[in-house]
Amino acid sequence: MSKPLIEVSGLAMRYPTGRMALTDTSLTLNAGELVVILGANGCGKSTLLRCVAGILQPTAGQVHVAGEPMTALAGRPLAEARMALGMVFQNANLVKRRSVIANVLTGTLGRHRNWKTALGLLPKAERPFAQRCLEEVGLGSFAEQRAGTLSGGQAQRVSVARALAQRPLALLADEPVASLDPEASEELMGLLRRLAHEDGLGVLCVLHQPDLARRHADRILGMKGGRVQFDQKPADVQEVDVSSLYTKPAPEALPA
Ligand SMILES: Nc1ncnc2c1ncn2[C@@H]1O[C@H](COP(=O)(O)OP(=O)(O)OP(=O)(O)O)[C@@H](O)[C@H]1O
Numbered sequence: 001m002s003k004p005l006i007e008v009s010g011l012a013m014r015y016p017t018g019r020m021a022l023t024d025t026s027l028t029l030n031a032g033e034l035v036v037i038l039g040a041n042g043c044g045k046s047t048l049l050r051c052v053a054g055i056l057q058p059t060a061g062q063v064h065v066a067g068e069p070m071t072a073l074a075g076r077p078l079a080e081a082r083m084a085l086g087m088v089f090q091n092a093n094l095v096k097r098r099s100v101i102a103n104v105l106t107g108t109l110g111r112h113r114n115w116k117t118a119l120g121l122l123p124k125a126e127r128p129f130a131q132r133c134l135e136e137v138g139l140g141s142f143a144e145q146r147a148g149t150l151s152g153g154q155a156q157r158v159s160v161a162r163a164l165a166q167r168p169l170a171l172l173a174d175e176p177v178a179s180l181d182p183e184a185s186e187e188l189m190g191l192l193r194r195l196a197h198e199d200g201l202g203v204l205c206v207l208h209q210p211d212l213a214r215r216h217a218d219r220i221l222g223m224k225g226g227r228v229q230f231d232q233k234p235a236d237v238q239e240v241d242v243s244s245l246y247t248k249p250a251p252e253a254l255p256a
Contacts (some may be wrong), residue, residue: 001038002030002031003028003067003230004028004030004032004039005029005031005065005066005169005170005202006027006028006029006052006053006063006064006202006204007028007054007062007063007064008025008026008027008028008060008061008062008063009026009061009062010024010025010026010060010061011025011026011048011051011058011060011061011062011063011086012058012059012060013026013044013051013056013058013226014059015071015224016021017214018124018237019045020226021047022044022048022051022224022226022227023060023225023226024061024149024227025044025048025226025227025228026107026228026229027221027228028089029170029202029203029204030202031169031170031201031202032080032196032200032207033196033202033203033218033219034143034192034193034196034197034201034203034205034216034217034218035202035203035204035205035206035217035218035219035221036205036206036207036212036216036217036219036220036221037049037205037206037221037222037223038207038208038210038213038220038221038222038223038242038245039222039223039224039245040224040245040246042197042243043223043224043226044225044226044227044251045206045223046206047226048176048203048223049172049174049206050068051063051071051138051139052065052080052172052204053082053085053087053103053172054071054073054081054085055071057071060084060135061103064164065081065084065085065169065170066084066169067161068084069117070082071221072251079110083166083167083168083169084168084169084170085168085169085171085172086107086163086166086168086171086172086175087171087172087173087174087175088156088160088163088171088172088174088176088208089159089174089176089199090159090174090175090176090178090179091179092149092152092155092156092159093148093157093159094148094159094162095156096146096147096148097146097147097148098113098136098146098147099143099144099145099146099147100139100142100143100144100146100147100158101127101130101143101144102147103143103147103158103162103229104130104134104158104161104162104165104220105127105130105165106128106162106165107130107161107162107163107164107165107166108126108129108230110165110166112148113226115201121239125128125141126165129165130161130165131143132187133161133162133165133256134158134161135255136161136195136199137158137164138157138162138189138191139154139157139158140160140170142154142158142184146148150167152179152181152184152185153180153181153183153184153187153188156177156179156180156184156188157175157187157191158189160176160188160191160192160195164195168201169201169202170201170202170203170204171195171201171202171203172202172204172205173192173205173206174185174206175207176188176192176205176210176216177189177207177209178208179190179213185212186215188211189205189215189216191196192216192218193216196218196221202226205217206245210242213234214234214237215234217234218234219231219233219234220232220233220237220244221231222235222244222245223245224244224245229241229244229245230240235239240241
């Protein structure tokens with residue numbers, strides 16, 4: 001079997017406030033796989049994603065992305081390694097007054113550092129590729145439309161197209177359906193699953209909807225109190241495993 005795309009081992013994260021957000025967390029993500037992270041508010045899901053993305057430097061442990069030791073990199077090499085990871089957030093964060101295609105083109109900027117992009121000019125040569133990214137998310141005919149006119153579901157799909165314009169190996173999605181209705185949520189999760197299964201991307205996605213996780217994930221990772229509680233195929237995850245993630249631990253069991 002080939003090496004995992006993302007390997008996280010023994011990750012710990014203590015914020016300057018003293019809050020221990022992650023304790024000895026390990027996981028793997030393979031190319032072509034959609035893994036969903038479930039867990040209650042404050043259990044460390046976003047911290048984990050931000051450590052994987054190289055946005056936060058963990059207190060201990062390692063993150064490898066396509067063999068690159070992210071946690072050992074800094075400056076330009078870290079910025080370049082981070083291009084392998086496309087981020088999708090709770091909100092699409094599009095520039096509303098610009099066209100949809102201009103928003104997608106901003107995803108290519110990291111690959112074009114020159115005086116033109118420093119002045120805010122978008123790389124025109126990337127337009128056909130940006131159009132393909134839009135088609136990939138089913139919005140090819142929306143290229144010239146102003147981003148502010150899109151529905152929430154469409155805007156979120158454009159944010160996926162923007163992440164794809166980075167040419168990433170993996171997508172990290174932090175509650176990407178939080179502001180979407182059930183139909184748009186289903187559609188977005190279907191899109192992420194297709195990008196994994198058909199295009200070979202690795203997708204690591206935080207959700208608060210166990211039912212969506214069961215329908216779309218290849219594996220579900222349950223987190224509680226900054227630790228991974230289980231890492232299993234949806235069919236092997238019992239209802240009691242899921243509900244245990246949302247019951248409060250006794251105060252003495254919480255890390256300091
Ligand atoms: N910048 C920060 N400084 C200090 N503590 C933080 C910071 N960010 C998060 N925390 C704390 O770390 C713990 C984990 O937070 P995190 O945001 O990773 O949880 P989460 O599982 O993503 O929560 P949610 O589901 O509410 O988004 C929480 O106790 C939180 O208060």
